[in-house]
Amino acid sequence: MEQTDAFLVQRTLDGDVEAYGVLVQRYERQVYSLAYRMLGNGDDAADLAQDTFLRAYGALASFRQDASFLTWLYKITSNLCIDFMRARKSRAAVSLDFEVEEGREPIADRSSSPEDTALRGAVSEVVQDAVMCLPAKYRVVVVMRHLQGLTIEEIADQLHLPPGTVKTHLFRARQMLKERLKPILGMETDGRA
């Protein structure tokens, strides 16, 4: 029978480090995935996943056991990602500033159109690329809203922004995504017809 998160957390707090290993094994993919969606870079995502689990380990005593461990990990991950992006922006050259504020050009398979890539079955690659093309401030809210499933209020609280600003960012992000994904949306509409 699978051990519950609460049980493993308690075992870890009692000094059993291996119990924490089970939690890491269980959630490393989810944490890495969220970091990758926000940062768009495998190496950064792996480093950030490690940092997330380390930070969670150090703060395990403050974890409320009635809450979801994964949700708690997601919160740590997204906060670390936000700080990482802020730090990257502060160190960035002009070109990267542009990327952070204005988004960047698509990188996924520049040799072919989104339709061609989608036809080859790589729809998720096109969507991921479209998400990564968003300016960082829009990408963060999209990931938090649609991949983490947080509410507008929760995002606003976590980002220290007014809910209205979060809604505006989300609205603009969706519009930008819609424009980028239009070729695929068109294909899907045609396919349904």
Added chain:
Amino acid sequence: MEEHRLTDAPQEGYSLCVWVRERLPDYQEGYLDALTAEAIRAHLAVCYFCAQEYRELEDTVRLVETLPFVDPGRDLTPAIMAAVRAQSGHPFQSPVVEVEASPVMDTSLPRTITGRIERGTRPSEQWSVASSGGSLREGAECLTRPERYTLAVVLSAATAALLSSSFGAQALAAAGHTLLRALDALRDIPAVGWMSGYCLIVLQHSLASVAGFADLIRTVPTSWAALEVGVVLGMVALWAAKRPAGVFHAH
């Protein structure tokens, strides 16, 4: 009978399609009141273009939400657990402290998964730089909240005692007057230009205020001066101690 009206109805001469499209994101999120939502639903049923716009928004969100997990391509657990074991000697933090804001020590992070150890590029370092804003706050964040309160009170009392003693006030006043004389001497040097001279005057006035304050303290009975200075400094210190340790909270 109560009359039901749309609280946010379209104005006359204002395109209904524009009105609907402005509200599609809120409609999508379910944030609209029942009547407005019903009006939009009715419009979408008869307007091809708005319905098309809404369908595209829905499809976009669906595509993003169905993105699969990204596989790291390797098992991250061994590297993570090696770092955790290195840290496992550290005691777990008290739940009342915003522990997540404290930086992870280098000894507990011998190397990142990707093997990078360059300072300032790792998330943990960026975290501490971004959230704490400097070594002073990093140091303060290593303390628990009760410790910070205690430190604030002790520092305030010590400063108040020093200032209120005749020695402290005399020393402060003497230092202020000495600096003022030094600035006077500087202003007599012809090489000091007009702008520099202006800056010196401003500085002189500031110093004169400090020296005057010190002189004032000397004239006030010691116990009153200690009380007043102590209260002011204590309030400032407690305000600083109450500030959140960082932007990151686990709960």
